[in-house]
Amino acid sequence: AAGRGAAEALSFPADFQWGCATAAYQIEGAVKEDGRGETVWDVYAHTPGKTTDGGTGDVACDSYHRYQEDIALLKALDVKAYRFSVAWSRIFPSGKGKPNQKGLDYYNRLIDGLLAAGITPHMTLFHWDLPTGLRGGWQSRDTAYAFADYAGFIAGKTSDRVKHIMTVNELRCFTDLAYWNGNKAPGLRLPMDEVNQVRHHGVLAHGLGVQAIRAQAKAGTQVGLADNATIFVPAIETAEHIEATKKAMREENAMFLTAIMEGRYIDSYLSAQGKDAPKVQAGDMEAIGSPLDFLSLNVYTSNTVRAAATPGGYEILPHLANSPRMASPWLYMTPEALYWSIRSVSELWQPKKLYISENGCSADDPVAPDGKVYDADRVTYLRNYITHLHRAVREGYPIDGYFLWSLMDNFEWEDGYTKLFGIHHVDFKTQKRTPKLSADWYRELIRTGRLV
Ligand code: GBH
Numbered sequence: 001a002a003g004r005g006a007a008e009a010l011s012f013p014a015d016f017q018w019g020c021a022t023a024a025y026q027i028e029g030a031v032k033e034d035g036r037g038e039t040v041w042d043v044y045a046h047t048p049g050k051t052t053d054g055g056t057g058d059v060a061c062d063s064y065h066r067y068q069e070d071i072a073l074l075k076a077l078d079v080k081a082y083r084f085s086v087a088w089s090r091i092f093p094s095g096k097g098k099p100n101q102k103g104l105d106y107y108n109r110l111i112d113g114l115l116a117a118g119i120t121p122h123m124t125l126f127h128w129d130l131p132t133g134l135r136g137g138w139q140s141r142d143t144a145y146a147f148a149d150y151a152g153f154i155a156g157k158t159s160d161r162v163k164h165i166m167t168v169n170e171l172r173c174f175t176d177l178a179y180w181n182g183n184k185a186p187g188l189r190l191p192m193d194e195v196n197q198v199r200h201h202g203v204l205a206h207g208l209g210v211q212a213i214r215a216q217a218k219a220g221t222q223v224g225l226a227d228n229a230t231i232f233v234p235a236i237e238t239a240e241h242i243e244a245t246k247k248a249m250r251e252e253n254a255m256f257l258t259a260i261m262e263g264r265y266i267d268s269y270l271s272a273q274g275k276d277a278p279k280v281q282a283g284d285m286e287a288i289g290s291p292l293d294f295l296s297l298n299v300y301t302s303n304t305v306r307a308a309a310t311p312g313g314y315e316i317l318p319h320l321a322n323s324p325r326m327a328s329p330w331l332y333m334t335p336e337a338l339y340w341s342i343r344s345v346s347e348l349w350q351p352k353k354l355y356i357s358e359n360g361c362s363a364d365d366p367v368a369p370d371g372k373v374y375d376a377d378r379v380t381y382l383r384n385y386i387t388h389l390h391r392a393v394r395e396g397y398p399i400d401g402y403f404l405w406s407l408m409d410n411f412e413w414e415d416g417y418t419k420l421f422g423i424h425h426v427d428f429k430t431q432k433r434t435p436k437l438s439a440d441w442y443r444e445l446i447r448t449g450r451l452v
Contacts, residue, residue: 010390010451017120017401018446019081020074020423021358023127023169025057026410028087030064034102037093039129040137040178044185045411055416061408062431064106071113073407073424073433078446081120083226083357083403084110085127085169088150094133096146104157111161122296122357122403123162124226125151125209127169128184128413137186138175138198144205152212159217166296166357167209168202170228171256175202183414193276199255200278206260207287214290222293226357229257231302231341233334235317244307244314249344252316261349263289295345296357298405299385301330302337326381327362328419335384342392342399353398359385360405362412362419365436373425373436382438386451404442408433 025041045056063070074082088095090103114121126147134143147167155165168174178184180195190198206225213223232248234241250258254269255278263285270277308315319325324333342354363378382404392399409422417428423439426432435443445451 010387010394012390012393012449012451014449016393016449017081017355018442019079019083019120019122019401019403020077020407021083021403021405022063022407022410023085023124024087024090025060025127025129026406026412027061027063027070027408029057029059029062031058033064034090034106035093035100036087036103037089037095038132039087039089040132040185041129041413043132044187045416047187050187051414051416052418053416055411055418057411059428060411061426061433066431067106067110068113069433070407071110071117071119073435074114074119075117076435077439077443079119080446081122081401081403082114082407083122083124083166085124085129086154087129088126088147089129089131089133091154092131092146092150095131095143096134096149099153104154107154107158111158115161120164121162122164122166122355123158124166124169124357125154126167126174126205128174128178130174130185138179138201138205139190139194141201141204144201144208147205148208148212151209152216155213155221156216159213159221163220164222164224164294165213165217166224166226167206167213169226169357170298171199171202171206171225172228172230175199191276192273196255196273196276196278200280200284203256203259203288204284207284207290210290210292211287222353224292224294224296224355225260226296226298227257227260228298228300228358229253229341229345231299231337232305232316232344233302233336233340235304235306240307241305243312245305245340246344246348247312248305248314248316250348257345259285259288260292261289261295261345261351292351294353294355294400295349295351296355297341297345298358299337299341299356300359300361301332302334302340304334326377327364328415331361333361333381333384335381335388337388338385339388339391342389342397343395346397351398353400355400356389356402358403358405360421360423362421365409365420365425367425372434375423375436375438378423378436378438379441382441383451386445390451
């Protein structure tokens with residue numbers, strides 16, 4: 001038929017917020033500058049054997065000094081929005097007490113630079129770099145109160161210009177992986193009752209943070225969080241498997257997203273934990289369930305779910321040896337995760353507005369003789385995922401934007417610099433940033449608003 005090609009291109013709304021994401025410890029470097037305090041990640045990365053290649057965030061992408069160059073990269077991509085995180089220990093070097101003006105100045109320069117370039121800032125307040133001055137870390141309930149004080153303070157200082165604030169990034173990563181699995185800072189392996197208490201302090205920090213931000217931010221500031229809910233995709237798109245998928249989503253995320261969206265710990269979680277269940281004080285669940293202006297999801301991978309034989313039951317199917325995956329062993333390529341994450345949370349909890357706050361992948365990034373990285377695998381990954389994002393947009397779910405992780409290669413936590421997620425290659429000797437093929441591809445998507 002005539003015009004077939006154009007008709008089949010997947011178009012996004014003109015005001016769709018295409019963006020890129022980063023996080024402070026992964027890109028800033030300058031860890032001892034202008035009064036920044038020590039964080040659990042400084043200690044962890046400097047402990048021999050904790051990161052694969054011995055890498056640390058001491059220098060990373062040196063964005064603390066090169067942020068203007070990074071804004072220029074964003075502008076060249078034509079992105080509408082940028083998601084960055086604030087290093088708590090630049091603002092309160094020991095986590096609480098007297099604010100550090102020089103740290104605040106840095107974020108003011110960054111925010112003003114973004115706005116001058118026509119880029120909307122989306123600001124995360126905690127992306128895992130916990131100040132070591134907070135004794136006991138997330139094992140201590142005091143840390144949740146300290147977070148709220150910091151959150152309210154920074155919202156008060158920046159919300160004249162920053163209208164999208166996320167409290168925390170990925171509860172599961174800074175609680176379970178840090179205090180149970182032990183492969184993220186501070187690297188502990190606590191018993192389950194203590195892990196549940198850490199989780200509770202995490203969601204409590206989020207909730208008290210929302211309240212503090214609302215109390216101190218300018219009118220019109222929108223508050224949410226960036227969560228990495230465990231995501232499920234139905235084995236077959238039939239009513240019974242879809243029901244099982246939603247049930248899995250709600251129950252497997254009971255200690256994090258479900259608690260936040262429902263303001264309570266659901267019975268299946270409490271009965272499964274028994275005597276290990278978290279100790280909750282009066283007012284906690286009300287704070288945790290504070291209504292949000294938006295919900296942001298970090299979406300990388302998922303598992304398939306089928307309805308199980310028992311009524312209302314579900315079974316999570318394991319990944320298999322030959323299931324396709326990207327360069328990080330955990331990163332199975334499951335593009336439908338982007339659609340089903342949005343649909344499941346929408347049907348379960350009806351959030352007012354949604355963003356994908358992270359999506360992207362590690363890939364083999366060969367540098368070609370012409371000096372460019374032709375990361376065709378990353379382009380394939382992104383195209384597949386964004387096709388399923390388009391389905392969610394087309395079906396009318398309230399999804400306003402998408403942030404690609406990441407603007408540039410950076411410090412990938414316990415993997416050091418061995419797994420890279422950037423759409424810009426960074427030469428860590430010279431700090432030169434070079435667009436990869438995926439950056440060219442993303443720019444084209446943004447400029448045309450169409451996925452072809
Ligand atoms: C996000 O985490 C982070 O927000 C971001 O900082 C990070 O750079 C990016 O993704 C890429 O990883 O082998 O079982 O320990 C992603 C979610 C969940 C990915 C835990 C790594 C470890 C799996 N992460 N997962 S395991």
